[in-house]
Each structure stands twice: as C-alpha cells, then as structure tokens.
Amino acid sequence: MTHTDSASPAPAHEIETEDHVALGEDYALTASFVEKVVDAADDGDGMRLRGLLEDLHPADVADLMGFLTSEHRAVVVQWLPPELLADTLPELDDGIREEVLERVPHLTLAEALQELDSDDAAAVVEDLEDDQREKVLAAMPEVDRAAIESSLGYPEDSAGRLMQREVMAAPQFWNVGDTIDHVRRQGEELPELFFDIYVVDPVNRPVGGVAISRLLRAPRETPLIELMEPINAIDVDVDQEEVAYIFEKYNLISAPVVDTGGRLVGQLTVDDIVHIIQEENREDILRLAGVSDEDRSSGVLEIVRGRVPWLGINLFTAILGAGVIAFFEGTIQQIVALAVLMPIVSAIGGNAGTQALTVTVRALATRELTSSNAVRTFWRELTVGLANGLVLSPLVGLAAGFWFHDWRIGAVIATAMILNLLVAATVGVLTPLTLSKLKFDPAVSSAVFVTATTDFFGFLIFLGLATIVLL
Amino acid sequence: MTHTDSASPAPAHEIETEDHVALGEDYALTASFVEKVVDAADDGDGMRLRGLLEDLHPADVADLMGFLTSEHRAVVVQWLPPELLADTLPELDDGIREEVLERVPHLTLAEALQELDSDDAAAVVEDLEDDQREKVLAAMPEVDRAAIESSLGYPEDSAGRLMQREVMAAPQFWNVGDTIDHVRRQGEELPELFFDIYVVDPVNRPVGGVAISRLLRAPRETPLIELMEPINAIDVDVDQEEVAYIFEKYNLISAPVVDTGGRLVGQLTVDDIVHIIQEENREDILRLAGVSDEDRSSGVLEIVRGRVPWLGINLFTAILGAGVIAFFEGTIQQIVALAVLMPIVSAIGGNAGTQALTVTVRALATRELTSSNAVRTFWRELTVGLANGLVLSPLVGLAAGFWFHDWRIGAVIATAMILNLLVAATVGVLTPLTLSKLKFDPAVSSAVFVTATTDFFGFLIFLGLATIVLL
Structure with a gap:
C-alpha cells in the first residue's frame, strides 16, 4: 500500500522546527505538537501550519490526521505541500483518505498520483467516488492511467491488486555486468526500490531470482544463471492473507x-x-470481540452500527439462557442460594471457553493447526478442561458448602463446574474448527456462540443437578 | 531470529520426491505427508526419512516438527542432514527447540552454529542449558564465540539481542565504484544478504544510508554522500516492540x-x-483471553499452569458478584423473575465492555490512541455505550414486560441495561488506558477486570432498582 522507503526522519531530538519537537521518545507525535497544529488551524495561520508540517515524514502526517477532527483536517490538507500530500495519501486510514480525497481538486490529484508507484496510485484511485475517479484518470497520461486501470481489474485483496507493476527482470543469458549496465541506463523505469532481480525466460516467465546483494558480490563476468536461486512465484489471484503467510x-x-x-x-x-499482517491481526482480534471494522476516524453512528448486531445476537442467546433458568423457577423459589451461585458456573465456563477458542483461532491463523493435528488438539483441550475443573471445582465446592452450610450444594456446584468446563473445551475448539472447515472466518461470531453455549449448559447442568439432588 | 532468504522452494506441485507432495495448495504441509514421516519414523526407516526431509525448506521442517509428537521428533532429528538442521533451529518454536537441542551432540551443534548469522546463532545458544552452552561455545572458534557472547550480553528482546553484527558500512569519502569493489573483495565477511549500505564517519557513526538498488543505478564515480539519505539509527537497548513500530x-x-x-x-x-510483529500480536490476542504464553508443543500441565490463574481470578470475582446477588436474596425470593433476568443484564454488559476494551487495547498497541486523543476517545465510547443502550433496552424491556406480564419489570431491566452499558464503556476504556499509563501491558488481566465490573454493577443496578421499584 505504501511506498518502500529505506530512509526515515532523524530521531526525535533532531526534528525541531523553531520551538517544537514533533516526535516523542516513543516515535509517536507528542500531544503538544498536535496542539500546536490545532491552534494554527484554528487561527487559519497557513504559513505557521506549513512550517509545522513540511519537515514531517509522510507516515507522521498520516498519523497527525488521525488525531485531528474532520474540521481541522480540512484546514491542514489545504496547506500540505503537494508532494508531501501525494506521499501521505497511501499512508492514511481508509476513512480519512476518502474524506481527504473529496477535498483535493482533481488536477492536483492527477499530478500527485504520477509520483507514486502503481500499487500506491491504484490504492488511492480505488477510494475515489465514480465521477471524481473518471476526472482524475482522464487528467493522467495514458501509460499511468492504463497501469492503474489494469491494477483495479484484479479482485480486491488479491496479489494482482497489491503488486507494483514496475519490476527488475533480466534475460537468462545476461551476466552481472550486463545487469548493472541495464540498471544504470533504465533506472527511471525501474521500481523506486528493489531487492531481487528476476531472471526470465524468452516468454517472460521467471525462472529464478538473484538478491542484489549477491549480484554486487560477484565479478562482472559471472552469468546470472550461476547466481540464481529458485523463487516462489505468486499467482495474481492469490488472496493477500495467503501472500502474507508465504512471505512470513x-x-x-x-x-x-x-x-x-x-x-x-x-x-x-x-x-x-x-x-497486511497488521490488518489481518487487527481483524482477528476485533472479530473475536464482536467488533466489525472500525477505526479511529469512525463516527459514533458507524461504530454503533458495527457493534449493535453482535450485542443483539448476544441478547438473543442471553434470553435463551434465561429460558433455561425460568424452567427451574420452582427450584430457585425453594433454594434461593442457587440464584446466587449459578452465575459462577456460567462465568468460569465462559472464560475457559474463550481461552480455548482464542488459542484455536490463533493456531488456525498461523496454520499451526491443520487436519494433521486437529484430533490431537481437541483431546488436549478436553484434558486441559478436565484438569482445570479438577483444580477449581474443589475450591468452589468448599466455598459454596461453607457459605450455605450445605455440603450437597457444594457437591452440586463442583460437579456442574467440571462438566461445564468440558463443554467449554469442546465448544471452544470445535466452533472455530468447524467454521474454518466450512471456509468461514473462524473468528467471526465464535465468541458469542461459545459463551452462549457455556451459559446455556452452565445453567442447565447446575440447576438440573440441583433439582435432582437437593429437592 | 531467522536468516534472511529471498529464495524459497518452488510451488507445491514442483516439490515432488518419488510419490509424495509435501505442501498443499495453501503452502501448509499436507496431512498425508506428515503421515508418511510418522510411518517412516515408526518403522525406524532412516533412509526413507532422509529422502522425505532433504528437499524441504527449513521453515517447512520446523513446521513438520510442530505436527509431530516428541517421540517422532527424536527420530527425525537423527536423520536430518546437519546443514538443514542448522537452518531449521532458528525457525523452531521455543519449546520444541529446547527439546531438540538436548538431543544434538555439542560438537555437531558448534559446527552448525558457525553457518548461521550471529543473531540466529545467539538465539539458539540462548536456549541451551548452562553446561551444554559452555561446551558448545568452547568448541567454537574464538571470533564466533565472542560474537555470540556479546549478543547475549544485551537484554532480552532488545535491539542489541536481535541485531546481526555483520553489516555493510562505507566511509564517507567512497564512491559507488569503491563500494562495489569492496563488496566483491570482502564478500565473505558481509551479511549473507543486505539491503542498505551505511555511510559512517571516521569514528564509525552512521551518517546516512544508501539502498543498494540506488547504488546499482548510479555511475561508478558518484560519491556515496550524493546518494545518501537520512537514516533512523536504533539504539542497542531499545525494546523489540519499539523496533517493530519504527519499521512498520x-x-x-x-x-x-x-x-x-x-x-x-x-x-x-x-x-x-x-x-516480532506476529509474536506481539499473538501475545495481545492471547492475553486478552487470559492465556499465558503457550504454543502447540506445550504439554497439558504447562497449559493448565498458564490458564488456571486467570480462571482463579475469574472465580474470585464471580464470587464477589455472587455476594451482590446474595445481598438481594430477599428480593429474589419474592420475585423469582429477577433471577431469570439478571444474567441478561450482566451478559450484555460484559460483551459491550469487551468490545470497548479490545478496540482500546488495539489502538494503544498501534499508537493510534495517545494522550492527544484519550479524552475524545473516552467520550466517544461513552456515547456509543449510551446509543447501544437506547437501541437494545427497549427490546429487552418489552420482552421482559410481556414475559412476566409486568411492565415495571420491563422498565427496571431496560434502565439497568442502559446504566450497565455506560459502566461497560467506562471500564472498557479506562482499564487499558490506566494500565498503559502505569507502564503495564494494557492487555494483561484487562478482560477479567472488565467483565467482573460489568457483572458486579449489572447485578447491583438491576437488583437494586428492582428492590426500590417493585417491592
């Protein structure tokens, strides 16, 4: 998404313009710097704004935008030097980028995009409204427009969409000297930065790769095919998650x-x-908590729309759980201690189930869990559930027995807890495994289902046992 | 931790030895390949094992080890070609590496380590038992031993421990030609792969960097200082999480x-x-679920030791919640419907709190949340909590009112739910913010605290209101 850049700003103490330090010790923008920008924007002091912004790295400008309100962003965008704006665009959060793009005149944008590598330019054009997109593309030179349009022709999140089209290829019969001479002549058309030279056959199929540090080491007359190592060519239509796995x-x-x-x-x-790795990790961790995609620029309405459905499902499952309790109303009426104790059984079950679930989701994501070890993993979690139960249930049993002066209540809650921990282990492992087998994201809705199940069975087992044993 | 490697095995369909395909479409080892290895290990058929293993990439060997039992790993290690063993060691999960290292004779190990870059060698030596470490280091040449010992002298997880000591540096007065000639002459002493040349002053302080693809582009007589760009030098004692943030x-x-x-x-x-990014993400996601570090090689006992403390804390907080309910025993005795409904209030509160918590933990990890926007974030979450409440509570109120034929019960649960969602938002944001301010990991123990609080206040508000309104 972003341009490769081996350079970066000097450490914090060196980026000082007049009286401010932009970055703190931890490489995050300081609160006082953000305040200065806000003040200058409030005063409409364009020259001061430009002074504050012009020495920032594009990544820091993008970061700054995230800390500002929409109104302040509008002012800042006006005063960003055009080149810095171009480099900043690919670094912005999606929501903020869309907002910023609406404010940039299409000719300015067309010019800015020509400075970027094709993958970054395409990522920006992708976010434009249809009519703005047409205008911007029309204002670009034919060759750049074609590159962007071809990139957007690939499915979202595919290798084709992510790739940059500029690439350093060399025919099989070249030697080190030929290659270096070519790079010196054709420098303009090559990617801004590259790390490997791909050796291609006469129909342009890659047959191997040479890391450029290896190329540098070899005498000029060394044939490339002697330096070449096997490479992993990635198909244009492979999903980005797959690509990330291969790279890692x-x-x-x-x-x-x-x-x-x-x-x-x-x-x-x-x-x-x-x-991409950060994006996938973000998705996993948020989905486990029942949060649809949101970022710091999301408004309250957008956030609520993303979270309420999960809470609604949770509400529905909680009512199912309440139905189980209602079924045992008669029992509770006679022994009110059961109402006091039942949330303990469901809470521990829910937590243990979430532990098993999270470990399983993570192992699936990193492909440490496959059909090779699924059965073994399941048995291990079941054993862990039993062991957890054997450790915790005596404590609970003793506590409950003393509290209500009835050892039978202690025995009932201890037994119920062991059984519910076995339920937790089972549902914690099988839910994500099943979703993954059915080609769904194993993180989505797993947590709600797991806690709903442990609540349901927690109440059922505990109150059921109590009805049998105590009444 | 691992050696940089721009090459990798050919795609799945090309790695075929006799009758097997090691990798599936998704680049994970196939179950049938793992089975073949297990069969060969069971039969003690060393030649067949070697045939299966020798063409694998070290990363795939490491992966394979993760799918095997400890007994099978012991057999496989015996038959791994020594060079492949060396390259595999840095790729192994910690637990498996420790186990494997105990089985490798120290002379074999000393030889294998000399093949690795200093960072990888140090990572392996770090895992050795004290007496084995001494023997291995004693068997290595002075220069390699010194490099490893110096690396281990830096704190764990610091840049000093992670770095490789081999580096390509050039004095300020060199030009492109000097640099290429130097690389051709000194190739052996340089890192296996490198991407930037660091330009240093006479006392060896880096003053800039040249990406080697830029070096290749320039004519031989170009001075390095003309190509040089500012670089971000990292202090040896900076933590790896910080390093990852800067790189990203x-x-x-x-x-x-x-x-x-x-x-x-x-x-x-x-x-x-x-x-490192994957490791940090793994830690965050597991800690949020109350799982201490474990991996696929962890035994049941190790797993239980890691998870039971969190369940124990959860048990303690659940008993506190039960105490709240016990306080209202009289009320429940009179209106048993309250026992049926109260878990709904606590469940929704717990889920909403976990949503707010997870978003906050993630934003802290990516430094999208700092003191610049903490107050705004808090108000936003509180507004979201209120909005969630206004959407969900009428549903709950109506459902409860109809169910128990008492609109006052509906009003009580609806009000309690709105208030508990505000509690959830507050505790979901403030818990990780406070932990982070106090320099603790915001993920650790947050989830347990958040759900304990929403349980506690959920019961208190609902049963308290009910006591006031209904009795």
Missing part, C-alpha cells in the same frame, strides 16, 4: 507475481506485507 | 543499530521484524 514463512523480502500463463507481471515487497 | 511506521527494510556513543554495531532487517 519463507522470510521473503520480495516475490514476483505471475499471470495464469506464468508470465512475470509485477512484484510484491515485504513492506506492503507488514501492513 | 516508516516502511523500513533494514536499519543500523548503534551503541550509546552512536557507533554502528549491527543491523536489523525487516524479516526479523515480521516475526
């Missing part, structure tokens, strides 16, 4: 992307992958 | 590491950072 597993820095004929059409670099 | 924010591929005098002592590369 094999410690890749870059990889060629090929079309269905195996021909080289672009490359992916690790800095883009880092952002 | 500025899209770095590599960065120089400097000692307290600002002198160049090593470099960090992005492939190591990808592993």
Whole structure:
C-alpha cells in the first residue's frame, strides 16, 4: 500500500522546527505538537501550519490526521505541500483518505498520483467516488492511467491488486555486468526500490531470482544463471492473507507475481506485507470481540452500527439462557442460594471457553493447526478442561458448602463446574474448527456462540443437578 | 531470529520426491505427508526419512516438527542432514527447540552454529542449558564465540539481542565504484544478504544510508554522500516492540543499530521484524483471553499452569458478584423473575465492555490512541455505550414486560441495561488506558477486570432498582 522507503526522519531530538519537537521518545507525535497544529488551524495561520508540517515524514502526517477532527483536517490538507500530500495519501486510514480525497481538486490529484508507484496510485484511485475517479484518470497520461486501470481489474485483496507493476527482470543469458549496465541506463523505469532481480525466460516467465546483494558480490563476468536461486512465484489471484503467510514463512523480502500463463507481471515487497499482517491481526482480534471494522476516524453512528448486531445476537442467546433458568423457577423459589451461585458456573465456563477458542483461532491463523493435528488438539483441550475443573471445582465446592452450610450444594456446584468446563473445551475448539472447515472466518461470531453455549449448559447442568439432588 | 532468504522452494506441485507432495495448495504441509514421516519414523526407516526431509525448506521442517509428537521428533532429528538442521533451529518454536537441542551432540551443534548469522546463532545458544552452552561455545572458534557472547550480553528482546553484527558500512569519502569493489573483495565477511549500505564517519557513526538498488543505478564515480539519505539509527537497548513500530511506521527494510556513543554495531532487517510483529500480536490476542504464553508443543500441565490463574481470578470475582446477588436474596425470593433476568443484564454488559476494551487495547498497541486523543476517545465510547443502550433496552424491556406480564419489570431491566452499558464503556476504556499509563501491558488481566465490573454493577443496578421499584 505504501511506498518502500529505506530512509526515515532523524530521531526525535533532531526534528525541531523553531520551538517544537514533533516526535516523542516513543516515535509517536507528542500531544503538544498536535496542539500546536490545532491552534494554527484554528487561527487559519497557513504559513505557521506549513512550517509545522513540511519537515514531517509522510507516515507522521498520516498519523497527525488521525488525531485531528474532520474540521481541522480540512484546514491542514489545504496547506500540505503537494508532494508531501501525494506521499501521505497511501499512508492514511481508509476513512480519512476518502474524506481527504473529496477535498483535493482533481488536477492536483492527477499530478500527485504520477509520483507514486502503481500499487500506491491504484490504492488511492480505488477510494475515489465514480465521477471524481473518471476526472482524475482522464487528467493522467495514458501509460499511468492504463497501469492503474489494469491494477483495479484484479479482485480486491488479491496479489494482482497489491503488486507494483514496475519490476527488475533480466534475460537468462545476461551476466552481472550486463545487469548493472541495464540498471544504470533504465533506472527511471525501474521500481523506486528493489531487492531481487528476476531472471526470465524468452516468454517472460521467471525462472529464478538473484538478491542484489549477491549480484554486487560477484565479478562482472559471472552469468546470472550461476547466481540464481529458485523463487516462489505468486499467482495474481492469490488472496493477500495467503501472500502474507508465504512471505512470513519463507522470510521473503520480495516475490514476483505471475499471470495464469506464468508470465512475470509485477512484484510484491515485504513492506506492503507488514501492513497486511497488521490488518489481518487487527481483524482477528476485533472479530473475536464482536467488533466489525472500525477505526479511529469512525463516527459514533458507524461504530454503533458495527457493534449493535453482535450485542443483539448476544441478547438473543442471553434470553435463551434465561429460558433455561425460568424452567427451574420452582427450584430457585425453594433454594434461593442457587440464584446466587449459578452465575459462577456460567462465568468460569465462559472464560475457559474463550481461552480455548482464542488459542484455536490463533493456531488456525498461523496454520499451526491443520487436519494433521486437529484430533490431537481437541483431546488436549478436553484434558486441559478436565484438569482445570479438577483444580477449581474443589475450591468452589468448599466455598459454596461453607457459605450455605450445605455440603450437597457444594457437591452440586463442583460437579456442574467440571462438566461445564468440558463443554467449554469442546465448544471452544470445535466452533472455530468447524467454521474454518466450512471456509468461514473462524473468528467471526465464535465468541458469542461459545459463551452462549457455556451459559446455556452452565445453567442447565447446575440447576438440573440441583433439582435432582437437593429437592 | 531467522536468516534472511529471498529464495524459497518452488510451488507445491514442483516439490515432488518419488510419490509424495509435501505442501498443499495453501503452502501448509499436507496431512498425508506428515503421515508418511510418522510411518517412516515408526518403522525406524532412516533412509526413507532422509529422502522425505532433504528437499524441504527449513521453515517447512520446523513446521513438520510442530505436527509431530516428541517421540517422532527424536527420530527425525537423527536423520536430518546437519546443514538443514542448522537452518531449521532458528525457525523452531521455543519449546520444541529446547527439546531438540538436548538431543544434538555439542560438537555437531558448534559446527552448525558457525553457518548461521550471529543473531540466529545467539538465539539458539540462548536456549541451551548452562553446561551444554559452555561446551558448545568452547568448541567454537574464538571470533564466533565472542560474537555470540556479546549478543547475549544485551537484554532480552532488545535491539542489541536481535541485531546481526555483520553489516555493510562505507566511509564517507567512497564512491559507488569503491563500494562495489569492496563488496566483491570482502564478500565473505558481509551479511549473507543486505539491503542498505551505511555511510559512517571516521569514528564509525552512521551518517546516512544508501539502498543498494540506488547504488546499482548510479555511475561508478558518484560519491556515496550524493546518494545518501537520512537514516533512523536504533539504539542497542531499545525494546523489540519499539523496533517493530519504527519499521512498520516508516516502511523500513533494514536499519543500523548503534551503541550509546552512536557507533554502528549491527543491523536489523525487516524479516526479523515480521516475526516480532506476529509474536506481539499473538501475545495481545492471547492475553486478552487470559492465556499465558503457550504454543502447540506445550504439554497439558504447562497449559493448565498458564490458564488456571486467570480462571482463579475469574472465580474470585464471580464470587464477589455472587455476594451482590446474595445481598438481594430477599428480593429474589419474592420475585423469582429477577433471577431469570439478571444474567441478561450482566451478559450484555460484559460483551459491550469487551468490545470497548479490545478496540482500546488495539489502538494503544498501534499508537493510534495517545494522550492527544484519550479524552475524545473516552467520550466517544461513552456515547456509543449510551446509543447501544437506547437501541437494545427497549427490546429487552418489552420482552421482559410481556414475559412476566409486568411492565415495571420491563422498565427496571431496560434502565439497568442502559446504566450497565455506560459502566461497560467506562471500564472498557479506562482499564487499558490506566494500565498503559502505569507502564503495564494494557492487555494483561484487562478482560477479567472488565467483565467482573460489568457483572458486579449489572447485578447491583438491576437488583437494586428492582428492590426500590417493585417491592
């Protein structure tokens, strides 16, 4: 999504313009710097704003935008130097980017986009409204427009959409000297930064790769095919999650992307992958908590729309649980202690189920859990559930027995807890495994289902046992 | 932790040895391949094992080890070619690595470690038992031993521990030609792969960096200082989480590491950072669920030891909640419907609190939430809580009113739910913010505290209101 950049601003204490320090010790923008920007925006002091902004790294400008309100962003965008604006666009959160794009005149934008690598330009154009997109594309040179349109032709989140089309390829018969000479001549058309040279056959299919640090080491007359190592070509239509897994597993820095004929059409670099990994992790952690996608720029209405459905489902399952309790109203009326104790059984079950669930979701995401070890994992979790129960239930049993002066109540809650911990382990592992088998995201709605099940069975087992034993 | 490697095995369909395909479409090992390895290990058929293993990428061998039982791993280690074993060691899960290391003779290990970059070798030596470590280090050449010992002298998880000491540095007065000639001559002493050349002053302090793809583009006579860009030098004692943040924010591929005098002592590369990012994400997601560190090689006892303390804390807080209910025993005795409905109030509160908590923990981790926007974030969450309440409570109120034929019960539960959702928003945001302010990990124990609070106040508000209104 962002341009590869091996350079970055000097450490905090060196980025000082007049009287301010933009970055704190932890490389985050300081609150006092953000305040200065807000003050200047409030005063409409454009020259001061430009002075504050012009030395920032694009990543820091993007960060700053996240801390501002929509009104202040509108002022800041006006005073950003055009080149800095171009470099900042790919770094912005989606919601903020859409907002900013509405404020930038289409000619300014068309010019800015030509400065970016094709993947970054496409990511920006993707966010434009239809009519603005047409105007911006019409104002760009044919070759840049074609590159962006071809990139947008690939499915969202595919390798084709993520790749940059600029790539350093060399025919099989070249040697080190040929390659270096070519790079010196054609520098303009190559990617801004690259890490591997892809060796291609006469129909442009990659047959191997040479890391450029290896190229530098070798004498000029060394043939490329002697330096070449096998490479992992990625199909244009592979999903980004898959791409991230391959990069992470094999410690890749870059990889060629090929079309269905195996021909080289672009490359992916690790800095883009880092952002994808963070995005996938963010999705997993939020989905487990029942939060649909939201970011710091989301308004209250958008957030509520994302969260209320999960709470609604939770409400429905909680009413089911209440139905179980209602079924035992007669028992509770006679022994009110049961009403006091029953939330303990469901709470511990819910927590243990969430533990098993989270471990399973994470193991599925990192592919540490596959059909090779699914059965073993299930049995292990069941054993863990039993062990948890054997440790905790004597404590609960003793506490409840003493509290209500009735050892039978202690025995009932202890037994119910062991059984519910077995339910928790079962549902905690099987829910995400089943979802994953059915090709659903194992994180989505798992947590609600797991706690609903442990609540339901927690109440049922505890109150059922109590009815049998105590009445 | 792992060696940088731009090459990787050919796609699945090309890695076929005799009759097997090791990798599935999704680049994970296939169940049938794992089974073949298990069968060969069971039969003690060493030649067949070696045939199966020798063409695997080290990352796949590490993966395979994760799918095997301890007994099978012992057999497989015996038959791994020594070089492949060396490359596999840095890729293994910690628990498995410790186990494997106990089985490798120290001379074999000393030899294997010399093949690795200093960061990988140190990561392996770190896991050795004290007496084995001494023997292994004693069997290594002085220079390698010194590198490892110096690496282990830095604090765990610091940049100094993670960095590799091999680095490509060039004096300020060199030009492109000097640099390429140096690389061709000194190739052996340079890192296996590198991406940037660090330009250093006479006392070895980095003053800038040149991406090697930029070096390649420039004519031989270009001075390095003309190509040089500002770089972000990282102090040896900076924590790995900080390092990951800097790499991600500025899209770095590599960065120089400097000692307290600002002198160049090593470099960090992005492939190591990808592993750190995954590790930090893993920690966050597991800690939120109350799971201490465990991996697929952890035994049941280890897992239980990690999870039971959280369940124990949860048990304690659940008993506090039960205490609240016990306080209202008289009320429940008169209106048993309250026992039926009260878990609904606490369940929705717990879920809403977890949503707010997770969003906050994530925003803190990515530094999207700082003191600049903490107050605004808090108010936003409180507004979201109120909005959630206004949407959901009429539903609950109506349902409860109809169910128990008493509109006052409906009014009580609706009011209690709105208030508890405000409690959930407050505690969901303030808990991680406070922990973070006090320099604790905002994920640790937050979830238990949040649900305990929403349970406690859920019962208190609902039963308290009911006592006032209904009796």
